Amino acid sequence: MGVFALPKDNVTGSRFRVIEGRSEKSAKPVTFARATANIWQNNEMQRELDFAELMRAANRADAGAYRQLLTLLAPYLRGIARRGLLRAGRADVDCEDIVQETMLAVHLKRETWDEALPFLPWLHAIAHYKLVDILRRQGFREYVPLDICDELPAPDGDAEIENATDAGELLSRLKGRQREIVVGMAIEGRSAREVGEKLGMADGAVRVALHRALKTLSVIVNKGAL
Amino acid sequence: MKTTDLISVLVADIRPAGAALSRKLILTVLVGAILAFIGFLIELGVRPDIGNALVTWRFNAKLAVVAAMMALGLVECIRLCRPTAKAWGMPLWGSAILLGIAALTEMVMSPSASWGARLVGSNSVICLTAIPLLSIAPLAALLYAMRSGAPAAPFVAGGMAGFAAATIAAGIYALHCTDDSPLFVAAWYSAAILIVTILGALLGRKVLRW
Structure with a gap:
């Protein structure tokens, strides 16, 4: 395992304390690189x-697990x-x-993950594809592909969940009825039946329309409407 | 929209995972192949001396090589539906080796004076038009099926779809074609397959993005 250049926020975060705890128990001197590699492996x-x-x-359609x-x-x-x-030098x-x-791609392409195979490489492949795709759409063409296995761990950003009040503008690109369904069911938390009554549709039709809306969303995004 | 809202949207759309991709792909391709075969029966038809041809090694070798190429191509298409798959162009190298072996066998078994005539054959123009035309339905079917996949390289995945579709077309066309020499197959069939492979790659770059 090679030496990792940890992102700054990791060094001062909780990882560092765990590393120190380990090195006390261990008989051999634990180098920083080896310790971080171990922790990284365990976490991953x-x-x-x-x-x-x-x-x-x-x-298996377990909504709680999915959330x-x-x-x-x-x-x-x-x-x-x-x-x-x-x-990529594109912090902008x-x-x-x-x-x-x-996330949308993970949702729509779920079936391309084989349950017998590891999940993280699949996730990284999708994230990498989307990253490159977005950069290319925004006119960046010199990106050198990373080997997905060499990825560093993601920072544990518990605080980031709350901070993400974020400017993702994915949903704002849906129009008309599709938008009403998505907003009604997901953001206002109505059931398929309630949304259906409001729009005069059967709840089965609402579910189908929701799925279509998500597919539409990924197509709109792909056309580079950014 | 906040990411937490997106999560709610996605959770609202949860459903049990569908049938395996490979099954969908095979079934869709089968439909395309049947359409191509119907078109073939209407326009070209099986060669009249098929009974005699079936006992010659050349005809059987032609079918065997094309069938092996088709298997390589379809397996690669299924594999490339996963975003983690790396593309090495394995079907292309595999086919080149198979065709090379068949051509060498022919060169050993026939006098060198006849090589030229065997290579040129009698039907090369029909071969170059019929195989691409017969590929249309299988290629459309394959690209349609692969759209539910997530190929990391749409251009390459499209090329492999073109290759697999062309080998299906070649397998069908082989029943009509009276040029059985491996030299002819190695030259003209591969040229026709290559055309469709390139076409598939160009289409794939457009339609297989996700």
Whole structure:
């Protein structure tokens, strides 16, 4: 395992204290690089197991697990996006757009993850594709692809969930009835039936329309309407 | 919209995961292949001496090589639907090796004076038009199916769709074509397949983005 150049906020964060605790117990002198590598591996392994389990549950339509997964993914993806933007020298691009588009892709392309295979490489591949895609749409063509296995850990940004009052503008691009359905069901928290009564549609039709709206969203985004 | 709102939207749209991608892809391609075969029966038809041809090694080798290329192409298409898949163009190298072996066998088994005639054959123009035309339905089917995938490189994935579709077309066309020499197959079939591969790649860059 190589030496990692940890992002600054990690060095002063909780990781550092854990590393010190370990080095006391250990008989051999633990180098900083080796210790961070170990911690990194343990964290990533745990994350892999957690995410994969939640995703498997989500594939069986377990809404609670799915919400938990997406909530955990948000800060993780924010880390990936921010790091990618830094490497590309494009801190001006809004990282929340990448997070949201990646989440949408995770949702719509769920079936391309094989439950027998690790989850994180799949997630990284999707995030990387979206990152490059957004940069290209905004006129950036010199991006050097990263090897997805060499990714550094995402910073644990618990605080970032609250801070993300963010400027992602994904939903604002839907129009008309699709927008009403999405806003009604998801943001105002109505059920499919309530939205259906308001719009004069059967609740099955509302569900179908919601799914279509999400697909439309990814198409609109792809056309580079940014 | 806040990311937490997006999460609510996505959770509201939860549903059990659908059938495996590979199954969808195979079924869709089957429809495309059947359409191409119907078109083939109407326009070209099976060669009249098919009974005799089936006992010659050249005809069987032609079908075997094309079938192997088709298998390589379809497996690659299924594989490339996953965003984690890296593309090495394996079907192209694999096909080149198979065709090379077949061509070498032919060169060993036939007098060198006949190589030229075997290479040029009698149907090269029909071959170059029929294979791309027969590929249209399978290519449309494959691209449609692969749109529910998430290929990391749409250009390459489209190329592989073109390749697989062209080998399906070549397999069908082989039943009509009377040029059975591996030299002819290596030259003209591959040229036709290459055309569709490039076309597929160009289309893929447009339609396989996600």
